[in-house]
Amino acid sequence: MTQVTGPAAVDVERPEDGITPPSRLDTEALGERLLGRWADKRRLARRLAGQPELARIDGQTMAEHRERVSAQLKYLVDTGSVHYAFPERLGGEDNHGGNIAGFEELVIADPSLQIKAGVQWGLFGAAVLHLGTKEHHDKWLPAIMSLEVPGAFAMTETGHGSDVASIATTATFDPDTEEFVISTPHRAAWKDYLGNAAKDGLAAVVFAKLITRGVDHGVHAFYVPIRDAERNFLPGVGGEDDGLKGGLNGIDNGRLHFDGVRIPRSNLLDRYGQVHPDGRYTSPIASPGRRFFTMLGTLVQGRVSLDGAAVAASKVALAISVKYATERRQFHAGSALEEEVLLDYQRHQRRLLTRLATTYAAAFAHEELLEKFDGVFSGAHDTDGDRQDLETLAAALKPLSTWHALDTLQECREACGGAGFLAENRFTSLRADLDVYATFEGDNNVLLQLVAKRLLADYAKEFRNADFGALARWVASQAADATLHRTGLRQVAQTFADTGSVRKSATYLKDEDTQRQLLTDRVSSMVRDIAADLKRASRLPQSEAAALFNSRQHDLIEAAKAHAELLQWEAFTRALPSIDDGDTRQIMTWVRDLFGLGLVEKNLAWYLMHGRLSAQRAKTLGDYIHRLLLRLRPFAQDLVDAFGYGPEHLRAPIASGAERRRQEEAAAYAAALRAEGTAPVPEKQARAGAGG
Amino acid sequence: MTQVTGPAAVDVERPEDGITPPSRLDTEALGERLLGRWADKRRLARRLAGQPELARIDGQTMAEHRERVSAQLKYLVDTGSVHYAFPERLGGEDNHGGNIAGFEELVIADPSLQIKAGVQWGLFGAAVLHLGTKEHHDKWLPAIMSLEVPGAFAMTETGHGSDVASIATTATFDPDTEEFVISTPHRAAWKDYLGNAAKDGLAAVVFAKLITRGVDHGVHAFYVPIRDAERNFLPGVGGEDDGLKGGLNGIDNGRLHFDGVRIPRSNLLDRYGQVHPDGRYTSPIASPGRRFFTMLGTLVQGRVSLDGAAVAASKVALAISVKYATERRQFHAGSALEEEVLLDYQRHQRRLLTRLATTYAAAFAHEELLEKFDGVFSGAHDTDGDRQDLETLAAALKPLSTWHALDTLQECREACGGAGFLAENRFTSLRADLDVYATFEGDNNVLLQLVAKRLLADYAKEFRNADFGALARWVASQAADATLHRTGLRQVAQTFADTGSVRKSATYLKDEDTQRQLLTDRVSSMVRDIAADLKRASRLPQSEAAALFNSRQHDLIEAAKAHAELLQWEAFTRALPSIDDGDTRQIMTWVRDLFGLGLVEKNLAWYLMHGRLSAQRAKTLGDYIHRLLLRLRPFAQDLVDAFGYGPEHLRAPIASGAERRRQEEAAAYAAALRAEGTAPVPEKQARAGAGG
Incomplete structure (x- = not known):
């Protein structure tokens, strides 16, 4: 536990809570809890990610970086680290949750490595696994697993990203030769931003509209060889390099286009849609819409793993910046002799500890997402409902965690000043690499819209089968609610209940049920309000x-x-x-409160406008958050230690203890001068001494 | 003016405002207004910044980039573009405002070029100019201006950044030889992050504590040669390369340390403090504190120019992303045939147009800052008060504009999806380079604290000389205020005044005086509240x-x-x-309203908590902002065109019209299929046709 000094240490514990202040955080037990169900896989992956062979080397050219990452992928194969999700009979473990848990830790070594591995086994390989059948698995998976055939996942086109249904590449069945003809009709239909496409890929899973007998059956996936052994494009295939990107330059992203490329009928990954030799189309899913979403749904693991990787990167950023903030001193405040430790400044606590709390929340949520994912993909809990829930959960969490990672990396960078801007201290390169996580595997804004539509649909469903009585009661309660809010009666009630006591108000705010109610109420009220407004839509022409x-x-x-x-x-x-451990649970409850009340503070206007919080209670919120920060300050280092990343993962000179050594050397120098009596006298003092 | 289509076009103009909707924006006149007082210098600089010789080349190694930028600096000298601020008699123009106006435009070519030029002429050269005297000017400025002597500005140390007063390098006067001895007592005192230090610098202005006759007179600046003509360190000087950074890798940042390096007495830049041959110290400014701040104050131009450069970068980012957003189509919404233009989506308007409004606000504020700066440095308005106002203004605006630039670059990057992540489209590299603007030339959080202290001081001054009556009146009014707010009487009054009319509420919100009052009231109330709380501080021991x-x-x-x-x-x-132009003024008034109401929305919780806005009015704010977005949508392209950056400045393929051509090609292809009757029939339709 870190010793607390400086101005911020005042009032750390107030007796008013009636609890014994916790004295220590059990870093090890908390760390174990964070490792989650697939702790073994995570540990193995972290051991890998800490090896110098896999660490990113800053300043490499794009060509060098690409070459290094390609070689690292082979290293992952050799160490047997990337086959967990594949079938046991092919050398895998059928372990879907464990596979992701390990895979996402690779981001710590180098996000390019994580994503390039994700392209090969998580997208290209997973498409063959989930959209193909046993015959396809036997034929293609071994070479994909061994990296004998590196491949691209050719879904996105220059013209269409998140709107996959609108892609324009076509796969037209020719019954005469029993082949599909893959074509790119125009420039916007070129496949784009594909990892492995610019250089390494020998094959690709190409998403194209399946056309047979003059009917467009929508997007399907096809296995298409694209280069020969000498890495020359096969006839009809062309492409170009996407060139330098804002990050992830260890991956050879590129474009592909197809000019009447013929592939055998059996290269259709036909689990959800089959074309017979005569061109007849069949599918186990009658609705084209549901079929499309089922196919896309099998690829949800990309979003799941980005969520986890974003959490891991946030942890690393906080581990580095909190360590530095507990050692670095700047400005004299409470003492003329000693400068203040950065993390004793309130603003610095606000900047780092609130993000630490969010990172914990995102980590626990991710673990639940992984469980859900494993349930579906292991077949243990694999109903239609489970799959939809999984997709909604992934679509909800991935935007938050990826934006949070970018925000955290930036704040940590700034909190370390100029030192934070040096590439060696990790923030800038991690941030540059993770930037695109906000828009790939589904643009964050688009994903959130999907979530919102699901919320609206669920809301509508609740009332679809409701009898008149239920509906009437709902309308009545809504009206009562509106009256209560408009007249501000609820606020007045709160104000009287607190009668000006900050303590009563704090007791209210830190209550778990209060937080739950506030957060839940906001979601349901927002959805209800929007739904009420959009009700008319069904009666309007499409454009209106x-x-x-x-x-x-x-x-x-x-x-x-x-x-x-x-x-x-x-x-x-x-x-x-x-x-x-009770102490640890108490500290973590404060962290949870900091997260929950941080959300309330962020959306405080909503709570006030809608009469959920009185102005008086709202005014105490900031103070209570600051009190939580003071309470957590002594455990800040422990809270990042519990993330379990060692120096081999942080790899940041400013988190190595170098800052403390510099401070000690400087302090010793000043002390020696004072002891010798050779320290120069400050001008002000000299003049005062001279009677000035 | 762009043609508006799609769902967002509904309700663009509501008759309720009683004004004729503006039909066109005078891009040229608005552009001229934005160019400001030093339009000629800005135009010249933009012509330069548009030349391929000065454009950044993505993907260069650090060594190549450094070499290129060094060569570009010579090009700037040859074209006579960087000497405006220097004395006329030495070939300059004594034009301080014009110099910054031009200089900050260089960021468009390459931020490394801007900052490296800033190091040479704006920091190293400006220190000699402002802290030295005529003799120093004659001796050193010509070689600095011509780049014969590249130099470093050696202020920051590894141990101290924003807290300059605590640097530890010493310059001890030796009267026997009439020399200063420059020493770095320990590792934390190494000068760090200095441009020109790793490679190019032949000299440095070194900030060190001046010690003579055993007295420490605080931080002063010294001209110190550091390398010989072969670029080897001179005896006693050492250093190292800072290596790769998150951005600005065209600059050779590095560290320097000094081991008893002797320089002649005359190398003290002694405008504000002189040491006589016998070691006696004199200064025109008696107070060491005021002297220190006066010396630092002469270097405010760094902050001024970062403010302007951040605005310029925001403009470029918005020009690229708005252009793309007016061409790119994605998802079918209002029509089955045509997809929607991105900028017709409400969310997209929120993301881009609110930032466009803030950019305009920052641009107008920057122009005022430049005027203030020029007033002080030209001597036209150069009182102590002017200087303090200038410093406070720069300290207030630079944090906002630099954070805004980072936020805007990121939002624009995301708004362009995968294309935004390609280096060729500018966002990622500009963002990486501008990242450090948030912490250099004063950490943004530290600068804002300086501003806050000034606000508190001004507030205290207001009451220092107030008679008892004034004070009593103030206390009474404060009490009345508190009562009014606690009981929510003000809110109730607003609620009754509006009687539920959104229109009345909107009329209130868009009123200029309302906005001013809301914004002003918030500042003064916050300062008053904090001041009241901190009053006790003067009676407490230092640590408390x-x-x-x-x-x-x-x-x-x-x-x-x-x-x-x-x-x-x-x-x-x-x-x-x-x-x-009336139409243009109307449109710009909307932009101002969008900015002002955006601020109110961001801080809405404060206005509600403190009874400044009723819940009812607050609830109409979001809708009114969305209405402003719809009104501005048709002028979005004009508003970025007025920034005056051409393709030679944007240099982004996605802003070249390529997207529109791709869309047209795709639409033509689809139309041709329909015309030929060869378009495949969607499965759903085929089945419906077959009676399925």
């Missing part, structure tokens, strides 16, 4: 309905965010009872 | 006073931000009457 929907787009996305934040808060809260 | 101050640090910084935002809003508002 679209305009109406568009007029609430911002609110919809905000509602989805609120929902996702609630999910994080709930996951955090569910995790608390599993922490056995 | 520090703890009290620290307990309000977050609020202090928020108050400073609110002040800076008000300054931006006021500058924007002052600029409006100077726009002659």
Whole structure:
């Protein structure tokens, strides 16, 4: 535990809470809890990620970096680290959750390595696994697993990213030769941003509209060889390099286009849609829409793993910056002799500890996402509902965690000043690499809109089968609610209840049920309000309905965010009872409170406008958050230590203890001068001494 | 003017405002207004910045980039572009405002070029100019101006950045040889992060504590040769390369240390402090504290120019992303045939147009800052008060504009999806380079604290000389205020005044005086509240006073931000009457409203908590902002065109019209298929046709 000094240490513990202040945090037990169900896989992956062979080398050219990452992929194969999700009979373990848990830790070594591995085994390989059948697995998976055939996942086109349904590449069946003809009709239909496409890929899973007998059956996936052994494009295939990117330059992203490229009928990955020799199309899923979403749904693991990788990167950033903030001193405040430790400044606590709390929330939520993912993909819990829930959960959490990682990396960078800007201290390169996590595997804003639509659908469903009585009661309660809010009666009630006592107000705010109620109420009220407004849409012509929907787009996305934040808060809260050590649980409860009340503070205007909090209670919120920061300050280092990353993972000179050594050397020098009596006298003092 | 289509176009103009909707924006006149007082210098600099010789080449190694930027600096000298601020008699123009106006435009070519030029002429050269005397000017400026002597500005140390007063390098006067002895006593005192230090610098202006006759006279600046003509370190000088950074890798940042390096007495830049041959120290400024701040104050131009460069980068980012957003289509909403243009989506408008409004506000505020700067440095308005105002203004605006630039670059990057992540489209590299603007030339959080302290001091001054009556009246009014707010009477009054009318509420919100009052009231109330709380500090021991101050640090910084935002809003508002064209003025008034109401929305919780806005009015704010977005949508392209950057400045393929060509090609292809009757029939339709 870090010794607390400086001005911020005042008032750390107030007796008013009636609890014995916790004295220590059990870093090890908390760390174990964070490792989660697949702790073994995570540990193995961290051991790998800490090896110098896999660490990113800053300043490499794009060509050098690409070569290094390609070689590292082979190293992953050799160490047997990337086959967990594949079938046992082919040398895998059928372990889906464990596979992701390990895979996402690779981000610590180098995000390019994580994503390039993700392209090969998580997208290209997983498409063959989930969209193909046993015959395809036997034929292609061994070479994919061994990296004998590196491949691209050719879904996105220059013209269409998140809107996969609108891609324009076609695969037209020719019954005469029993072949599909793959074609790119125009420039916008070129496949784009594909890892492995610029250089390494020998094959690709190409998503194209399947056309047979003059009918367009929508997007399907096809296995298409693209280069020969000498890495020359096969006839009809062309492409170009995407060139330098903002990050992830260890990956050879590129474009592909196809000019009448013929592949055998059996190269259609036909688990969800088959074309017979005569061109007849069949599918186990009758609705083209549901079929499309089922196919895409099998690829949810990309989003799941980005969520986990973003959490891991946030942890690393906080581990580095908190360490530095506990050693670095700057400005004299409480003493003329000694400068203040950065983390004793309130603002610095605000900047780092609130993000630490969010990182914990995101970590617990991610673990639940992994469980859900494993349930579906292991077949243990694999109903349609489970799959939809999994997709919604991933679509909700990935935007929050990836944006949080970018925000955290930037704040940590700034909190370390000029030292934070040096590449050797990790923040800038991690941030540059993770930037694109916000838009790939589904643009964050688009994903949140999907979540919002699901919320609206669920809301509508609740009332679809409701009898008249239920509906009437709902309308009545809504009206009562509105009256209560408009007249501010609820606020007045709170004000009288507190009668000006900050303590009563704090007791209210830190209550778990209060937090849950506030967060839940906001989501349901937002959804209800939007739903009431959009009800008319069904009676409007398409363009007007679209305009109406568009007029609430911002609110919809905000509602989805609120929902996702609630999910994080709930996951955090569910995790608390599993922490056995009382002191640790108390500290983690404060961290949860900091997260929950941080959400309330961020959306405080909503709570006030809608009468959920009185102005008086709202005014105490900031102070209470600052009190939580003071309480957590002594455990800040422990809280990042529990993340379990060692120096081999942090690899940042400013987190190595070098700053403390410099401080000690400087202090010793000053002390020696004072002892010798050779320290120069400050001018002000000299003049005062001279009677000036 | 762009043609508006899609769902967002509904309700663009509502008759309720009683004004004729503006039909066109005078891009040229608005552009001229933005160029400001030093339009000629800005134009010249933009011509330079548009030349391929000065454009950044992505993907260069650090060594190549450094070499290129060094060569570009010579090009700037040859074209006579960087000497405006130097004395006329030495070939300059004594034009301080014009110099910065031009200099900051270089960021468009390459931020490394801007900052490296800033190091040479704006820091190293300006220190000699402002801290030295005529003799120093004659001796050193010509070689600095011609780049014959590249130099470093050696202020920051590894151990001390923003706290310059605590640097540890010493310059001890030796009267026997009439020399200063420069020494670095320990590792933390190494000069660090200095441009020109790793490779190019032949000399440095070194900031060190001046010690003579056993007295420490505080930080002074010394001219110190560091390398010989072969670029080897001179005896006693050492250093190392800072290596790869998160950006600005065209600059050779490095560290320097000094081991008893002797320089002649005359190398002290002694405008504000002189050491006589016998070691006697004299200064025109008696107070060591005031002397220190006066010396630092002469170097304010760094902050001024970062403010302007950040605005320029934001403009470029918005010009690229708005252009793309007006061409790119994605997802079907209002029509089955045509996809929607991105900028017709409400969320996209929120993301880009609100930042466009802030950029305009920052641009107008920057122009006022430049005027203030020129007034002081030309001597036209150069009182102590002017200098303090200038420093406070720079300290207030630079944090806002640099953070805004980072936020804007990131949002624009994401708004362009995968294409935004390609280096060729500029966002990622500009963002990487501008990252450090948030912490150099003064950490943003530290600068805002300076502003806050100034606000508190001004507040205290107001009451220092107040008679008892004034004070009593103030206390009474404060009490009345508190009562009014606690009981929510003000809110109730607003609620009744509006009687539920959104229109009345909107009329209230868009009123200029309302906005001014809301923004001003927030600043003064925050300062008053904090001041009341901190009053006790003067009676407390240092450590307790520090703890009290620290307990309000977050609020202090928020108050400073609110002040800076008000300054931006006021500058924007002052600029409006100077726009002659009525339509353009109307559109720009909307932009100002969007900015002002955006600020109110961001801080809505404060307005509600403190009873300044009723819940009812607050609830209409979001809708009114969305209405402003719809009104501005048709002029979005014009508003970025007015920034005046051509393709030679944007240099982004996605802003070249390529996207529109791709869309047209795809649409033509689809139309041709339909015309030929060869388009495949969607499965759903085929089945419906077959009676399925």
